[in-house]
Amino acid sequence: MKAVWQQLHEGICQGQRRAIAKGITLLESSHPDDARQAAQLLAALENQPQARLRVAISGPPGVGKSTLIEALGLRAIAEGLRVGVLTVDPSSRVSGGSILGDKTRMPRLSLHPAAFIRPSPAGTILGGVARRTRETIRLLEAAGFDLLLVETVGVGQSETEVDGMVDLFVLLLLPNGGDELQGIKRGIMELAEIIVINKADQQWQDLAANTAAQVSQAIRLLQRKHTAWEPQVLLCSALHHQGIDRLLEHLLAYGQTMQQAGVLQQKRQAQAALWMWERVYEGLRLQLHADTLVGQLAPQLEAQVAQGALGPIEAAEQLLHCFANARK
DSSP states (O other), X not given: OOOHHHHHHHHHHTTOHHHHHHHHHHXXXXXXXXXXXXXXXXXXXXXXXOOSEEEEEEOOTTSXXXXXXXXXXXXXXXXXXXXXXXXXXXXXXXXXXXXXXXXXXXHHHXXXXXXXXXXXXXXXXXXXXXXXXXXXXXXXXXXXXXXXXXXXXXXXXXXXXXXXXXXXXEEEEOOSTTGGGGGSOHHXXXXXXXXXXXXXXXXXXXXHHHHHHHXXXXXXXXXXXXXXXXXXXXXXXXXXTBSHHHHHXXXXXXXXXXXXXXXXXXXXXXXHHHHHHHHHHHHHHHHHHHOHHHHHHHHHHHHHHHHTSSOHHHXXXXXXXXXXXXXX
């Protein structure tokens, strides 16, 4: 009888939606047995084709990320592309739960056979992404999706983490005359290859144009990520499907330009190396917490630190020393 990961591998490579969903659930599981199966599944998917383009879409709450992704996804499908969407919902710090309502905000796209939408909770992970976003991207690529859209939690200082997983960073802003720029961190602006002023409807045209002008002026003062690409500022109304064609054209043009310049391949290679180290660090953390001697010593040190009898740095050094000795 085939192992779970082998069954899922076959279904994922055939583009079976049930296998894709179960595969992602396996990747997100924290159970040790599931983690081993997930590692084998990812190893088996290693040589499968990669997506044509991986795009992160970020912006403040209420900017219309879900509406824009649905409009963009439907337009891409009309061009013959298969679209995979990963959405990340913020998790409650009290209960740990998430609403995961993104699919309800993309009703047409979620029902389309050429699209797959997967909402995931952010949990305690910073960076606007979920715990297994990188692995899920690889799974959707193996399932044959050409365009991957990653909707992040929202604009924040930690949102830059997603840039290490995608080819292109799109930042959405509102047509509010540029006031919103005051709340946008410089790091986010420097990451954005395309900035979209959304909700640029007829009644907001003047404000949208003013915001676009201010943004264009601001990004000229920032250091460019790539010499082969100049950041673009676009106007659109996702609700009314205005400017979506132009946005898709710019996305595909970016992919083609970076591919020809050799930048896309270099970036994905660097991301693969980063992924390797992330897995190493995670593996060490799991081994540390599973170590018997560390488990016996940790509560004693925690109590001493809490009582002020021992400093946190010294306690940490003792735990690491205990773990290192256990490996000898």
